[in-house]
Amino acid sequence: MRVKIMNVLCRSRKLLSSVVRSNVLVEQTQVLGSWLSKARCYRLCQNLPQHFAASLASCQHRHHGASFSCHFHTKRCYSERNEDRNSASTGVFEEESHEINDTSFLSQSPLETFSLDVLVSLLRQENAVDLCVIKIPEHIKYAEYFIVVSGVSPRHLRAMALYAIKVYKYLKKDGDPNVKIEGKDAEDWMCIDFGNMVVHFMMPETREVYELEKLWTLRGYDEQLRSMPDETLPEDFMFDVETTNVCCCVCSCVRWRMCSSRLMIVDV
Amino acid sequence: MALPRLSRSFTGLLVETSCLIHQRTFSVSTVAAAIQKLTRVRVVDNSSLGNTPYHRSPRVIHVYTKNGIGKVGDKVLLAIKGQKKKALIIGHKMPGECMTPRFDSNNVVLIEDNGNPTGTRIKVPIPTQLRKMEGDYSKVLAIASSFV
Numbered sequence: 249m250r251v252k253i254m255n256v257l258c259r260s261r262k263l264l265s266s267v268v269r270s271n272v273l274v275e276q277t278q279v280l281g282s283w284l285s286k287a288r289c290y291r292l293c294q295n296l297p298q299h300f301a302a303s304l305a306s307c308q309h310r311h312h313g314a315s316f317s318c319h320f321h322t323k324r325c326y327s328e329r330n331e332d333r334n335s336a337s338t339g340v341f342e343e344e345s346h347e348i349n350d351t352s353f354l355s356q357s358p359l360e361t362f363s364l365d366v367l368v369s370l371l372r373q374e375n376a377v378d379l380c381v382i383k384i385p386e387h388i389k390y391a392e393y394f395i396v397v398s399g400v401s402p403r404h405l406r407a408m409a410l411y412a413i414k415v416y417k418y419l420k421k422d423g424d425p426n427v428k429i430e431g432k433d434a435e436d437w438m439c440i441d442f443g444n445m446v447v448h449f450m451m452p453e454t455r456e457v458y459e460l461e462k463l464w465t466l467r468g469y470d471e472q473l474r475s476m477p478d479e480t481l482p483e484d485f486m487f488d489v490e491t492t493n494v495c496c497c498v499c500s501c502v503r504w505r506m507c508s509s510r511l512m513i514v515d516v
Numbered sequence: 517m518a519l520p521r522l523s524r525s526f527t528g529l530l531v532e533t534s535c536l537i538h539q540r541t542f543s544v545s546t547v548a549a550a551i552q553k554l555t556r557v558r559v560v561d562n563s564s565l566g567n568t569p570y571h572r573s574p575r576v577i578h579v580y581t582k583n584g585i586g587k588v589g590d591k592v593l594l595a596i597k598g599q600k601k602k603a604l605i606i607g608h609k610m611p612g613e614c615m616t617p618r619f620d621s622n623n624v625v626l627i628e629d630n631g632n633p634t635g636t637r638i639k640v641p642i643p644t645q646l647r648k649m650e651g652d653y654s655k656v657l658a659i660a661s662s663f664v
Binding site for chain 1: 628630647655657658661663
């Protein structure tokens with residue numbers, strides 16, 4: 249039993265270290281519902297204080313002991329402005345905390361909807377590389393969250409996308425629309441649009457080319473946008489040139505027809 | 517003297533033209549609208565293929581719809597700089613449905629065969645109805661900078 253726990257702890261440490269390396273600071277243990285193994289829940293619960301206390305001084309985190317009665321006290325922190333993957337995150341804020349009892353864990357009332365927590369946790373579970381969650385401001389009426397994930401290989405991306413779809417189908421209610429994977433035949437970039445969230449699965453090289461995180465955080469001040477030359481109208485531009493041409497064509501047409509008819513008369 | 521002859525020829529002329537129109541020796545087709553073959557389009561992304569000057573403007577050579585008319589969200593085949601390239605229609609000059617934007621130019625975004633956009637940014641506003649349409653538009657919406 250102890251050996252099993254030790255193995256689990258070792259594996260979980262690797263997972264969490266990869267998580268800490270990525271820029272998103274999402275702490276939660278409530279997400280993994282009863283359809284994931286309970287061992288994973290306990291492991292995360294035990295390992296959280298060591299890693300997160302070391303890296304995040306600003307985030308408060310309290311954790312009830314490693315008892316198997318599963319009282320979790322979690323706070324969710326994620327940075328709103330993720331400028332660059334390697335740069336330090338700014339503007340970290342805390343969400344409200346949840347306290348979950350053992351019984352409510354089984355009834356999974358906050359876990360029944362396919363929310364951001366569920367999606368991020370399943371991406372973590374799938375060993376997603378460089379997960380980046382961006383909160384889209386209210387005035388852009390596109391979605392609420394914009395997520396970019398990288399994978400190790402095209403097959404990995406496809407597996408992650410299909411797993412996300414599977415989980416969504418399991419958790420969706422009757423009124424929710426079905427979601428499809430866009431870009432299935434492109435092996436380096438796939439998207440899924442979940443209504444309030446949009447996920448992009450890209451290969452690292454494709455990610456470097458498009459730099460979507462920069463665009464969606466820096467909106468108007470993005471480098472690639474700024475380097476695009478401004479389009480100005482040429483000096484001799486006239487908007488209604490085309491309409492005058494059309495008139496000329498019509499006149500000539502009518503004249504031609506009249507000429508031809510006159511010829512007909514003459515012949516007769 | 518010339519006048520009655522002229523008037524006679526004119527009346528005959530008028531009769532003749534009306535007869536001609538009645539017989540209809542020319543073919544008639546329905547009014548084509550929006551984007552069809554041989555329309556000149558404007559490439560609005562920052563790809564090199566779309567922005568380098570050429571002596572001919574990019575033209576549509578095929579529209580991938582059941583009828584040959586392209587509206588917002590339809591794929592077309594363009595002839596740019598002597599090569600063929602697929603593109604996605606972003607906006608057209610023809611007025612569309614109620615509460616959809618109408619643009620002053622036929623805007624188009626270049627696309628690869630696998631659906632990835634060729635350019636990396638789009639400055640021009642993109643209609644938001646693309647999101648609700650059936651098709652792979654999330655990639656184009658992801659590289660857009662403003663929405664209409």
